[in-house]
Structures are given as C-alpha cells and as structure tokens.
Amino acid sequence: MKKKLLCALLALAMLFALAACSGAPAEEPSTGDNTETNAGEEPAPDSGESGEEEAQLSGETGEEPGGETSNEASQPTDAPAPAGNAFKLGGTGPLTGGAAIYGNAAKNGAQIAVDEINASDSPIKFELRYEDDAHDAEKAVNAYNALKDWGMQISLGSVTSKPAEATSAESFADNIFSLTPSASSTATIAGKDNVFQMCFADPNQGTASAEYIGSQNLGSKIAVIWKSDDVYSKGIRDTFLEEADAQGLQVVSDQTFSDGNATDFSVQLNDAKTNEADLVFLPMYYEPASLILAQASAMGYAPKWFGVDGMDGILTMQGFDASLAEGVMLLTPFNADSTDEATVKFVTEYEKRFGEKPNQFAADAYDCVYAYCQALTAANATPDMDAATINGLMKEQFTTMTFYGLTGTESGLTWDASGAVSKSPKGMVITNGAYVGMD
Amino acid sequence: MKKSPFHFLTYVLVIGAYAALQVLQARGGLSSSLRGMLVPICAYVVMAVSLNLTVGVLGELSLGHAGFMSVGAFLGTSTAIALQDAVPVPAVRLTIALIVAALFAAIAGFLIGIPVLRLNGDYLAIVTLAFGEIIKAIFNNLYLGVDGKGVHISLLEDTTRTAETGRLIIQGPMGIGGIQKISTFTAGFILIMISLIVIFNLVNSRAGRAIMAIRDNHIAAQSVGVNIIKYKMMAFVTSAALAGSAGALFAMNYSTVVANKFDFNTSILILVFVVLGGLGNMLGSIIAAAVLTILPEALRPIAEYRMLLYAVLLIVMMLTANHPFVRAFFNRFRQTGRLRLEADGDEEREAV
Numbered sequence: 001m002k003k004k005l006l007c008a009l010l011a012l013a014m015l016f017a018l019a020a021c022s023g024a025p026a027e028e029p030s031t032g033d034n035t036e037t038n039a040g041e042e043p044a045p046d047s048g049e050s051g052e053e054e055a056q057l058s059g060e061t062g063e064e065p066g067g068e069t070s071n072e073a074s075q076p077t078d079a080p081a082p083a084g085n086a087f088k089l090g091g092t093g094p095l096t097g098g099a100a101i102y103g104n105a106a107k108n109g110a111q112i113a114v115d116e117i118n119a120s121d122s123p124i125k126f127e128l129r130y131e132d133d134a135h136d137a138e139k140a141v142n143a144y145n146a147l148k149d150w151g152m153q154i155s156l157g158s159v160t161s162k163p164a165e166a167t168s169a170e171s172f173a174d175n176i177f178s179l180t181p182s183a184s185s186t187a188t189i190a191g192k193d194n195v196f197q198m199c200f201a202d203p204n205q206g207t208a209s210a211e212y213i214g215s216q217n218l219g220s221k222i223a224v225i226w227k228s229d230d231v232y233s234k235g236i237r238d239t240f241l242e243e244a245d246a247q248g249l250q251v252v253s254d255q256t257f258s259d260g261n262a263t264d265f266s267v268q269l270n271d272a273k274t275n276e277a278d279l280v281f282l283p284m285y286y287e288p289a290s291l292i293l294a295q296a297s298a299m300g301y302a303p304k305w306f307g308v309d310g311m312d313g314i315l316t317m318q319g320f321d322a323s324l325a326e327g328v329m330l331l332t333p334f335n336a337d338s339t340d341e342a343t344v345k346f347v348t349e350y351e352k353r354f355g356e357k358p359n360q361f362a363a364d365a366y367d368c369v370y371a372y373c374q375a376l377t378a379a380n381a382t383p384d385m386d387a388a389t390i391n392g393l394m395k396e397q398f399t400t401m402t403f404y405g406l407t408g409t410e411s412g413l414t415w416d417a418s419g420a421v422s423k424s425p426k427g428m429v430i431t432n433g434a435y436v437g438m439d
Numbered sequence: 440m441k442k443s444p445f446h447f448l449t450y451v452l453v454i455g456a457y458a459a460l461q462v463l464q465a466r467g468g469l470s471s472s473l474r475g476m477l478v479p480i481c482a483y484v485v486m487a488v489s490l491n492l493t494v495g496v497l498g499e500l501s502l503g504h505a506g507f508m509s510v511g512a513f514l515g516t517s518t519a520i521a522l523q524d525a526v527p528v529p530a531v532r533l534t535i536a537l538i539v540a541a542l543f544a545a546i547a548g549f550l551i552g553i554p555v556l557r558l559n560g561d562y563l564a565i566v567t568l569a570f571g572e573i574i575k576a577i578f579n580n581l582y583l584g585v586d587g588k589g590v591h592i593s594l595l596e597d598t599t600r601t602a603e604t605g606r607l608i609i610q611g612p613m614g615i616g617g618i619q620k621i622s623t624f625t626a627g628f629i630l631i632m633i634s635l636i637v638i639f640n641l642v643n644s645r646a647g648r649a650i651m652a653i654r655d656n657h658i659a660a661q662s663v664g665v666n667i668i669k670y671k672m673m674a675f676v677t678s679a680a681l682a683g684s685a686g687a688l689f690a691m692n693y694s695t696v697v698a699n700k701f702d703f704n705t706s707i708l709i710l711v712f713v714v715l716g717g718l719g720n721m722l723g724s725i726i727a728a729a730v731l732t733i734l735p736e737a738l739r740p741i742a743e744y745r746m747l748l749y750a751v752l753l754i755v756m757m758l759t760a761n762h763p764f765v766r767a768f769f770n771r772f773r774q775t776g777r778l779r780l781e782a783d784g785d786e787e788r789e790a791v
Binding site for chain 2: 095096131132136137138139141142143144145146148149162165166169170173187190191227228229230231233234235258259
C-alpha cells in the first residue's frame with residue numbers, strides 16, 4: 001500500500017515536470033488572454049494578508065488567482081497573438097529572497113500604472129507580467145526567456161543591477177526595447193542603444209551624497225561602511241570617496257563587510273566610534289543597514305546616518321523598529337509625502353491595494369509604464385507590431401521626448417542616446433516614521 | 440577488462456539526447472526558455488559528474504566544488520577576453536579558454552589537495568567548505584587588468600594601473616562584465632562527452648580500482664601497498680579540472696559573472712545532483728542535474744509557490760529514489776541489461 005502510494009507520487013511528480021517544461025504546442029484549449037495575464041497579476045505574497053485581501057477585492061477584471069488558471073498559463077509559447085489591443089510588457093525582479101522588497105515594489109507600481117492606463121480612454125493598453133529572478137543573473141536570464149516565450153514586446157528590464165546587466169545584453173541581442181526602473185549600474189546601459197534607465201546611475205549617487213553632505217555641512221568626520229562584494233555598494237563608495245576629497249570632508253573610517261558576515265557590525269561601528277566620526281555613510285541595501293542601526297543604538301553610538309536609495313524600504317521592513325531609523329538621511333528621487341496631485345493619487349492607490357507606503361522603486365516602475373505609454377502614443381505604435389519594430393520606434397522617441405513623472409524635477413526627464421536619464425536625487429530625512437524632504 | 444554496459448548506455452543516452460535536442464532546435468520546437476537553459480544544463484552536468492568522481496568514486500565528501508567552478512569561470516573567461524583580438528574564431532577561443540580554465544582549476548585542486556587529502560570524512564568536508572569560501576573571497580577582491588605591457592594583478596584595491604588602451608577584466612566584487620557569449624550547446628555536449636570518457640576510463644583503469652579500494656577500506660588498501668595520497672590526489676585533481684572547464688563554459692554563456700554566484704549554495708546544489716542521481720552513478724548525476732535545473736523554471740507558472748513545491752518534490756524524489764522497492768525495480772532493469780549484453784558477448788565469442 002505504502003509502496004503504491006510512493007510510486008503514484010513519483011509518477012505524478014514526473015508527469016508534472018514533463019507537462020510543465022515542454023514548450024510543445026499548446027493542445028489544451030486556450031482560455032483566452034485574460035486568464036494568461038493572471039499569472040502576473042496575482043497579489044504579491046509579501047504585501048501581507050490585508051494586501052492580499054484588498055488586491056482580490058479590487059481585482060476589477062474579476063479573475064480569481066488560483067492554481068487552475070495558473071496551470072493554463074503554462075502554455076504561453078504558441079498561444080495566438082493577443083486580441084490585438086494590448087502591448088505585452090514584461091519585467092524581471094527579485095519577488096523572493098533578500099531583495100524581494102524592491103522587486104515587489106516595482107511590480108506593484110507598474111501594475112497600478114497598467115491598470116490606470118487600461119481603465120482610461122488611452123488608445124494604448126498593456127498586459128503586464130513580472131517574473132521572479134531572485135536577484136541572480138542566471139535566473140534573470142531564465143526569467144527573461146520565459147517572458148520571451150510569453151511574447152513580450154517591450155521590457156521593463158530587471159529591477160536590480162547585476163541581473164539587469166545580464167538581461168540587458170539579451171534584450172540588446174534580441175532587439176527588444178528595455179527601460180529599467182531601478183537597475184542603476186553603468187554597465188546596464190553601456191554599449192546597448194536600446195536599454196534605458198529610469199533611475200540615476202550609481203556613480204551619481206556617490207558624488208551627489210558627498211556634495212550634499214559638504215554643501216549642507218552635515219558632518220566633518222565621515223565613516224563609511226560598505227559591502228565589499230556588492231557592485232552597487234562599491235560603485236557608490238568609490239565615487240563618494242573621490243568627491244569627499246574634493247569637498248574637503250575627512251573620511252576617518254572606511255570599513256567593509258560581505259555576504260557571509262553581514263550580521264555583526266560591532267567591529268565597523270567601534271572603528272567609526274573610536275575615530276570620532278560624526279556622520280556615518282551607508283551605501284547599501286536596507287537589510288544590513290537595519291542591523292547597523294539597531295546595533296549602534298544598542299552600543300549607545302548616535303552619529304548622523306546618511307544612506308542612498310537602497311535604504312529606501314527600511315521603514316516597511318518586517319520586524320524592524322522604525323524608531324531606530326529616526327533622523328536617518330537618504331537620497332532618493334521620490335518623496336511619498338509630496339503634495340502634488342499625481343503623487344497623492346499614486347500613494348493613496350498604492351496604500352489602498354498593498355497596505356504600505358510606496359518607495360521609489362514603485363514610483364520608478366510606475367513612471368516607466370507611463371513613459372512607455374507616452375512614447376507609444378507619440379510613435380503611433382500598435383500592438384500587432386513585432387518587438388523589433390517597436391524597438392526602433394522607442395529608440396527614436398526616448399532620445400527626443402520629455403517626460404513628466406512622479407520622480408525627477410519639474411522640468412521633466414530626458415534621456416540621452418546612451419540611455420541615461422537626466423535626474424537629480426532629492427535629500428530626505430526620516431521623521432516620525434515617514435520620509436520628509438529636506439532642503 | 441570488460442566495460443560495464445552501464446557506461447555504454449550512458450554514452451548512447453547523452454548522444455541521443457543531444458541529437459534529439461538539435462533536431463528539435465532546428466525545427467523550432469524548443470521554447471526560448473529551454474533553449475536558454477541548454478548551456479547551463481551542460482555545465483551543471485559536467486559539475487555533477489566531476490563531483491561524483493570525488494564523492495561517489497573516491498568516497499570523500501567535498502563541499503567546495505563551486506570554488507573550482509569559480510576558478511575556471513574567472514580565469515577561463517579572462518583568457519577568452521584577453522584573446523579577443525588575437526584569436527578571432529570563437530570556437531578556437533572557447534577551446535583555449537576551457538583548457539586554460541581546466542589547467543588553473545587543476546592547479547588549485549592540487550594546492551588545496553595537499554593539506555585537505557590528509558584528512559578523512561567530516562574533517563575533509565569542513566575544510567573543503569572553507570576552501571570554497573576562500574576562493575570566493577579572493578575573487579571578490581581580485582583586480583586583473585591586461586594591456587600592452589602584460590597582465591596586472593592587485594588585491595583589495597584597484598592598483599593595477601592598467602593602461603587606457605588595455606582592459607580591466609576582473610573588477611573585484613563587480614566580477615567580469617561585458618563577456619562575449621561564445622559558449623554553445625555543441626561545446627557543452629563535447630565537454631560532457633570528454634568528461635564521461637575521462638571519468639569512465641579512470642574508473643576502469645588500475646588507478647580507478649585503487650581509488651575505489653581506498654573508498655571501500657583505506658586501511659586495507661594501504662596494507663596492500665596502494666599509495667593513498669597519490670590516488671586520492673589523482674581523483675581530486677581530475678574532478679577539479681573538469682569543474683573548472685564547466686565553470687568557464689557556464690560563465691561565457693552570460694554577459695556577466697560575479698564570485699558570489701559560486702557560493703556554498705551552488706556547492707550544495709551540485710551535491711544534491713550527485714546524491715539524487717546516486718553515488719558513483721554517472722548517468723544518474725546527468726539526469727538529476729538536467730531535471731533539477733529545468734524544474735524550477737518549469738514550475739514558473741505557479742509563481743509564488745514554486746520554490747515550496749520544488750523543495751517538496753526534492754524531498755519526494757530523495758525518498759523514492761532510495762526506497763527499496765524502486766531500487767529493486769531499477770536493479771531488475773540493470774540486471775537484465777547486463778545479462779543480455781553478456782549473452783551477446785558470448786555469442787560474439789562463439790561466432791569468432
């Protein structure tokens with residue numbers, strides 16, 4: 001009896017693996033395209049229970065995210081072209097793992113923009129699908145290929161830097177236009193004429209941070225703690241040190257940590273403390289930063305803290321005492337407390353659906369979709385065009401158009417031919433558990 | 440010495456799979472997703488069979504196999520980039536890179552083997568784990584530039600002063616960027632075949648029997664005059680060299696590679712392939728590596744639950760693969776296969 005059960009289980013597992021991995025012609029009757037979008041529209045697990053409920057409630061399209069529909073979505077390869085009314089927009093990002101806040105934020109932000117555009121009378125409609133890359137270049141390429149099988153026409157690239165470097169090379173080779181919301185390394189756009197960024201590049205952040213600290217007289221003795229095996233952290237730290245010299249800032253402590261030892265920061269903090277640093281610069285993602293803040297508070301060390309855009313998200317991190325982040329300064333292109341109409345509308349919608357304040361990743365992704373909408377409208381593109389044709393049109397549009405979005409300045413955003421955006425970071429300070437702009 | 444029919448079956452299946460996939464690809468029957476995974480699968484297969492040589496044939500648990508992959512990936516790719524202008528034909532460049540990668544990984548294997556192979560069992564496992572981490576840390580801090588004056592190397596900070604005309608290839612934590620994708624499925628297939636030929640011939644040779652004798656009882660082996668260190672080293676270095684070329688193949692399939700990719704998790708993943716496929720069973724390793732690489736991708740449609748289901752399937756497979764009933768079932772096949780082949784052999788002999 002037991003044997004039979006095990007055999008049956010094994011057979012089931014093998015059957016499942018075979019059924020799911022074969023890219024063979026879809027013999028199952030396709031239930032139409034609406035169900036297929038479903039896979040990408042399922043509520044994010046990380047947004048908590050309330051978020052999930054709300055997402056289900058607000059699912060205007062009325063599809064239930066369930067196992068069955070998902071299984072049908074496994075046969076996208078040879079599904080007929082969309083009914084001819086929606087552009088297939090795909091993106092990869094870390095929906096699971098250590099960087100999941102970024103991926104889910106970008107996905108949610110893009111989803112809101114897509115839903116708004118689809119509900120409006122705009123002639124451009126989108127179908128959005130996000131795939132998980134777990135912040136890994138290999139998985140990102142797999143995710144990108146899965147999106148290609150689905151029929152992606154324009155891409156939102158990848159959310160994080162290193163995966164974006166790998167997927168942007170693929171989309172350059174495949175002639176699929178890509179606009180990444182948040183992959184900030186210079187290598188992402190280098191040498192690829194169809195890959196554009198919505199965020200400012202890493203080196204800019206280091207320079208801007210040092211300039212900001214220098215011009216605002218925030219500190220004279222600076223300590224830097226950075227992650228030595230992280231592209232993002234290193235890119236910012238290097239340009240920060242260069243600019244700090246030019247600004248006459250004194251860097252008294254320069255300490256590193258890496259992937260394996262990112263839990264105990266007493267050595268780095270003690271070094272900063274004994275060297276009497278009055279400002280600590282943290283060019284890193286929010287996870288280690290939250291530990292550093294907690295441990296510094298435990299040892300009674302209270303310098304000024306200065307972070308970069310990776311710090312964004314620290315307030316929504318689960319299990320983090322937000323009072324520790326009080327007074328932390330960071331550079332980000334987006335201010336959720338801004339009072340202009342567009343931002344308020346976006347923030348309200350985001351809070352309603354996902355139960356938390358959007359960070360800049362969500363805003364960047366939101367902007368990406370609207371930028372696409374504007375460019376596609378201007379180019380008179382239609383969804384029956386193939387990816388390569390759209391690619392040509394988009395290259396032309398993005399280098400000539402000016403875009404007004406949630407992030408960036410009043411004078412709008414423009415892109416140069418290399419794909420870099422003209423945008424300057426804004427200084428923010430965390431006050432009473434919220435980001436407040438500082439001038 | 441008569442060759443085991445199982446080895447023959449392995450060759451046939453690998454060639455058959457390659458031919459079938461080539462035909463499918465030519466007819467456009469492969470999804471982009473699967474096409475994109477062909478080269479990584481080849482690399483993981485070579486990793487799995489090479490680790491199986493250490494774990495299954497030599498019987499020593501190594502937890503740092505990704506370290507050798509890393510050595511091969513970085514140095515092989517660097518070689519390919521440095522030769523970009525000198526050797527314009529991609530296939531030739533790839534071959535040179537794979538050989539260089541294997542050489543450097545073999546040297547790393549030899550150096551690590553000197554202290555490590557004096558240990559046994561758990562101790563060896565822990566030390567290899569540490570070496571894997573050390574290799575990762577080195578590549579995370581290594582800067583390597585090439586220009587007209589030759590090769591420049593520095594650690595921790597970029598002090599290589601590579602000339603403007605040259606190129607800084609390995610950039611510390613940023614790894615290598617802008618790699619030309621020259622790995623192909625055919626190259627991967629050839630690498631698998633070479634690995635199988637090397638391993639099967641080693642296992643079937645005098646040295647191979649000595650290695651297995653050490654695995655079964657090293658005191659007995661020593662007492663009959665088997666040079667333990669020598670044969671352990673032979674298996675270990677061969678395994679490292681193959682892993683190195685697999686690493687180079689893997690890295691040159693993506694436009695970027697970072698040292699963190701080859702961490703402890705990757706070592707364990709390869710070990711899972713080996714254990715699931717069966718210790719000493721090369722065909723099992725090949726199948727396990729291919730299935731477990733495709734599985735997470737195949738589970739993509741169920742989005743959030745895929746990693747959960749992947750873990751559950753892994754446990755189910757581990758349990759069933761070791762279940763006596765299933766084992767007996769497969770053994771029966773193996774037995775009949777062997778008997779038939781032996782019968783064929785007898786007939787041939789009679790015919791002669």
